[in-house]
Amino acid sequence: MYLTVKQQLKHLSKEEYLSLRELSHTAKNLYNQAVYNIRQYYFQEKKYLSYQNNYAVLKTSENYKLLNSNMAQQILKEVDGSFKSFFNLLKKKNKGMYNAKVKLPNYLPKNSFTTLVIGFVRLNEDTLVIPYSNSFKKNHKKISIKIPPILLDKNIKEIRIIPKFNARFFEVQYTYEVQEEQRNLDKTHALAIDFGINNLATCVTSKGKSFIIKSFIIDGKKLKSINQWFNK
Structure with missing residues (x-):
């Protein structure tokens, strides 16, 4: 079973805050690049551009290189998941099993930001250091975040750094795994x-x-x- 803990990022220096905004905006750019590739391939070939083929095109792009490779791959996987849902619904619609309108996943707004996903979590005791790419590391100081004490003995599977209100501030969402508890619920009450x-x-x-x-x-x-x- 997976649970989530949320933490609002506080006490960031101006430099740290601007670095997070830059990373979040770069992630948005990569997201839109991935969406563009799949849409254009669909318009031209009427087929689905797989994650592997999209990755092969984008791994040398500037936006991909600015992000940590794991973060960049998580962005591509999220786009891939959106399009898989689209094609599944399209298949059902063609078989008469779905009546609503099916829309292609669209682009994020030009001046917006998107979530940074850390799928490979490495902590230094009670501290998370935001992973950088080698190119981003050259011009930006590291950002260290103290994780909530409740998570110190937990198996954290994923961390999301979410821009709020057009990146005026950031929220960290930790997803961790726990052993599911069997509860004797009284189903006669609600x-x-x-x-x-x-x-x-x-x-x-x-x-x-x-x-x-x-x-x-x-x-x-x-x-x-x-x-x-x-x-x-």
């Missing part, structure tokens, strides 16, 4: 959740005693105000 905006969630449980609240509301106004502040 919790109903109604999501909203001002009220983020209105919840009602089917179980409770006179001294236990059977319903509760999670206020969403604070989250809404934070979102409006970041979009100013």
Whole structure:
């Protein structure tokens, strides 16, 4: 079983922040290059350009070289996964098994950023050093991140560095593996959740005693105000 822990990156120097923005923007460029290759091949050949063939074309590109090779490969794999989903849906549609419109994966906006994925995780005790390519390393100082203490004894499988609000700040998402626990659930009871905006969630449980609240509301106004502040 896999679980996730999220951490907002704080206390970055201006230089570190700009380096992350540059990497995230480069990842977006590589993503769009990969999308372009597959789309053009499909338009011309009416066939799917495989990950291996796309990788062979892009591994010498400037954007690929600026990223750590593992990060770059993760970008290509994500694009590949999107197009595999497209072709699977297209096949179902042609067989009459799918009625909705099937759209080709599109490009990310020109001035945007995308997630940096670290699929091969190496830690120095409680510290993650963002992996650089040799070319990026020449002109940029390393970025070290202290991982949350809860993860110190965990088997971390993947780390995602996610740009938020057009890369005004970054969030780190750690995916780790744990042994699945068998739980004896009482399936005769339920919790109903109604999501909203001002009220983020209105919840009602089917179980409770006179001294236990059977319903509760999670206020969403604070989250809404934070979102409006970041979009100013």
